[in-house]
Amino acid sequence: MATDARSEHRVDPDLDGTGLRVAVVASRFNDHITLRLLDGARRGLAALHVAEADITEAWVPGAFELPFAAKAFAESGTVDGVVCIGCVIRGETTHYEEVAGQCAAGLQQAQLATGVPMAFGVLTTENLEQALNRSEEAGGHNVGEEGATVVVEMARLVELLRR
Ligand code: INI
Numbered sequence: 001m002a003t004d005a006r007s008e009h010r011v012d013p014d015l016d017g018t019g020l021r022v023a024v025v026a027s028r029f030n031d032h033i034t035l036r037l038l039d040g041a042r043r044g045l046a047a048l049h050v051a052e053a054d055i056t057e058a059w060v061p062g063a064f065e066l067p068f069a070a071k072a073f074a075e076s077g078t079v080d081g082v083v084c085i086g087c088v089i090r091g092e093t094t095h096y097e098e099v100a101g102q103c104a105a106g107l108q109q110a111q112l113a114t115g116v117p118m119a120f121g122v123l124t125t126e127n128l129e130q131a132l133n134r135s136e137e138a139g140g141h142n143v144g145e146e147g148a149t150v151v152v153e154m155a156r157l158v159e160l161l162r163r
Contacts (some may be wrong), residue, residue: 017050017152024055027122029062036135037085037121037144044148045083058063059098063088063122064099067106074116081151084098085144086089086122087131100124121147122151 022045026038037045037056040140045055056079060069063086084107088100103122111118117156134143 004055006019010060011130011149011153013153015048015149015156017045017048017155019054020050020152020155021049021054021078022056022148022155023070023079023082024057025063025066025069025073025082025084026059027063028059030087030089030092030131033087033128033131033135034085034122036132036137037087037123037142037147039137040142040144040146041085041148042123042143043142044145045152048148048152050148050152062086062099063103066103066122067110069116070107070118071110074110074114076120078097079116080155081117081119082085082123082149083119083144083147085147087135088122088124089128090124090126091128095135096124115158117151117158119147119154121150 018120024041026034066084070084073079073082090096090158107118121129123134134141136142
């Protein structure tokens with residue numbers, strides 16, 4: 001029977017983001033979706049007790065600009081992690097591969113170069129329906145909310161390894 005890795009290795013129920021400083025960078029492109037992901041990220045950070053005062057939000061034009069902004073935040077030394085939010089829908093662009101691929105590769109490079117964890121809260125979908133299904137309200141599937149958990153988990157891991 002197929003298994004879901006998420007169900008086997010659950011997030012630490014004691015995971016707590018108290019005191020962590022987090023940037024959330026969101027793309028304006030497809031903002032009918034990215035606003036839903038941003039809501040999810042806020043919800044996720046609040047649930048993990050990241051204080052509102054420790055959260056900095058910023059907007060960029062599109063997913064292509066996310067790596068630049070995330071790296072700039074990381075290099076500023078003011079954040080422990082960056083949740084990156086975007087939405088690239090294949091049916092709506094002729095350069096889906098370039099935008100989605102460069103965004104993913106750029107974020108991976110940026111987090112490896114800076115040592116500051118960055119969550120890929122970016123939807124890369126075939127159509128609008130899939131994007132809506134992955135940016136649901138509280139209790140539903142929301143990749144922005146998942147990104148918040150990822151950043152807190154990874155920031156705590158970095159903390160542990162540096163101790
Ligand atoms: N940016 C997105 O975030 N999602 C898209 O679907 C998209 N499409 O369709 O092209 C998109 N393009 C803009 C791109 O991210 C840059 O902002 C633009 O090319 C300027 O650098």
